[in-house]
Amino acid sequence: MEEIFAKSIEDLGHVHKFTEKELSILENADKAAEEIAETEFEHYIKHEVNLDAPKTAKKYGLLGIPIKEEYGGSGSTHLIAVLAKERLGQLGMSFSSFYNVQVFLASLTIQRWGTEEQKKKYLNKALNNDIVLAFGLTEPEAGSDPASMKTTYAKEGSEYVLNGTKYLITNGSIADHIIIFARNSENQKQISAIMVDTKSKGVNRMQLKEKIGLFTSDTGMIELENVRVPDSGLVGEEGKGMHVAYSALLNGRLGVASGCIGVIEGSLKAAVSRAQERVQHGKLIGKHQLIQRHIAEIRENLEMARWPVYMAAMQRAEYEKDPNNKALIEEAELRTALAKKIASRLAFESADRAVQVYGGFGYSLLAPVGALFCDSRVSRIYEGTDEILELKIAEEVLGKDFEAFS
Numbered sequence: 001m002e003e004i005f006a007k008s009i010e011d012l013g014h015v016h017k018f019t020e021k022e023l024s025i026l027e028n029a030d031k032a033a034e035e036i037a038e039t040e041f042e043h044y045i046k047h048e049v050n051l052d053a054p055k056t057a058k059k060y061g062l063l064g065i066p067i068k069e070e071y072g073g074s075g076s077t078h079l080i081a082v083l084a085k086e087r088l089g090q091l092g093m094s095f096s097s098f099y100n101v102q103v104f105l106a107s108l109t110i111q112r113w114g115t116e117e118q119k120k121k122y123l124n125k126a127l128n129n130d131i132v133l134a135f136g137l138t139e140p141e142a143g144s145d146p147a148s149m150k151t152t153y154a155k156e157g158s159e160y161v162l163n164g165t166k167y168l169i170t171n172g173s174i175a176d177h178i179i180i181f182a183r184n185s186e187n188q189k190q191i192s193a194i195m196v197d198t199k200s201k202g203v204n205r206m207q208l209k210e211k212i213g214l215f216t217s218d219t220g221m222i223e224l225e226n227v228r229v230p231d232s233g234l235v236g237e238e239g240k241g242m243h244v245a246y247s248a249l250l251n252g253r254l255g256v257a258s259g260c261i262g263v264i265e266g267s268l269k270a271a272v273s274r275a276q277e278r279v280q281h282g283k284l285i286g287k288h289q290l291i292q293r294h295i296a297e298i299r300e301n302l303e304m305a306r307w308p309v310y311m312a313a314m315q316r317a318e319y320e321k322d323p324n325n326k327a328l329i330e331e332a333e334l335r336t337a338l339a340k341k342i343a344s345r346l347a348f349e350s351a352d353r354a355v356q357v358y359g360g361f362g363y364s365l366l367a368p369v370g371a372l373f374c375d376s377r378v379s380r381i382y383e384g385t386d387e388i389l390e391l392k393i394a395e396e397v398l399g400k401d402f403e404a405f406s
């Protein structure tokens with residue numbers, strides 16, 4: 001197994017007793033990451049969405065890690081899913097983004113809130129990569145404040161009719177089904193989550209290509225023009241859409257945070273290897289003390305980032321047993337906000353340091369640090385910006401009376 005990843009598992013072994021099955025899943029995550037690295041690099045250089053990567057993830061059973069066995073998954077805990085995602089994060093956050101949406105944001109949301117019919121319809125197909133899923137919350141004018149969304153649905157007989165635009169949606173232009181959040185046109189207070197089949201009439205999509213990273217990940221804009229969805233597409237109760245969205249983001253944020261640990265590990269691995277082979281001023285650059293500082297800082301970042309993420313993942317086991325328990329929800333929100341805020345900042349800083357160790361070659365997508373640097377910036381934005389998470393953390397500490405917004 002890849003050395004840095006093996007060390008994470010060994011360190012965690014002090015607080016978690018891994019079963020044989022869990023270790024075998026993590027071995028598979030390691031093998032899948034090795035294999036995905038080859039195609040990921042080629043596609044990254046060409047700025048092409050990598051559709052080979054999900055096939056490899058499926059081959060190694062990664063798309064169903066936290067999905068219950070009755071739907072064909074491994075039935076594993078968040079901790080194991082987080083560790084698998086950590087390993088994938090070493091490749092950058094592009095495939096990680098696909099994975100985060102397919103598994104953490106969409107499949108887990110269907111598993112938690114979907115009807116039995118929806119679970120049977122989507123979960124097994126999603127973990128077999130037979131369908132791609134997406135999560136459509138953000139709009140051009142509703143990002144950090146998703147509750148101000150303008151997309152609407154109207155009930156007509158046994159159908160919902162949707163109108164609006166969703167923007168910056170991962171997997172948006174390749175997904176077969178998207179969980180769309182929309183407001184009831186007759187009762188503005190009601191927001192609901194509705195599963196939209198992207199083959200439906202009135203769905204228009206556009207790929208957003210002009211990103212500054214995540215080159216192998218699809219990001220799309222979706223226009224919905226009188227799109228008719230059978231009412232069996234409602235996910236969760238009508239009017240409880242924001243509840244569904246926030247519980248989905250709780251999983252999604254944890255997924256992003258674990259990918260960030262991978263970015264730090266990838267940065268460390270690359271920086272160490274460069275420091276041990278590049279010679280300047282007559283000696284290996286790793287023997288220059290200022291380069292040693294970069295390496296020590298990245299190693300410290302790894303230590304600071306991973307424990308809040310593991311803690312949040314382990315606490316999730318408690319929360320999953322009693323997901324309506326208010327105290328457990330609040331603890332999960334705090335731990336997840338801390339984990340994502342800390343890990344994403346340290347991931348970006350680590351990738352920056354790794355680029356510095358590489359010098360000019362680091363400012364290139366041909367160097368292993370290029371993708372880590374370009375990709376990791378987004379982790380401070382999507383699924384809750386730094387600022388929104390800070391407000392969440394402050395509110396949890398100060399109390400509800402200090403809530404910055406509701």
Ligand SMILES: Cc1cc2nc3c(=O)[nH]c(=O)nc-3n(C[C@H](O)[C@H](O)[C@H](O)COP(=O)(O)OP(=O)(O)OC[C@H]3O[C@@H](n4cnc5c(N)ncnc54)[C@H](O)[C@@H]3O)c2cc1C
Pocket residue numbers: 101135136137138140142143144145167168169170171214219378381382383384385386387388391404405
């Ligand atoms: C590559 C990519 C993929 C994405 N994938 C998805 C996806 O799959 N599904 C999805 O629904 N969305 C997705 N998003 C959207 C993402 O979640 C939003 O970009 C994010 O929530 C921020 O919203 P915004 O971009 O509208 O920024 P804004 O909300 O306009 O924020 C701009 C700035 O203002 C700050 N700000 C806003 N409100 C406050 C406040 N009250 N106090 C202090 N500061 C504040 C923000 O923190 C930020 O710094 C994706 C985004 C990107 C870039």
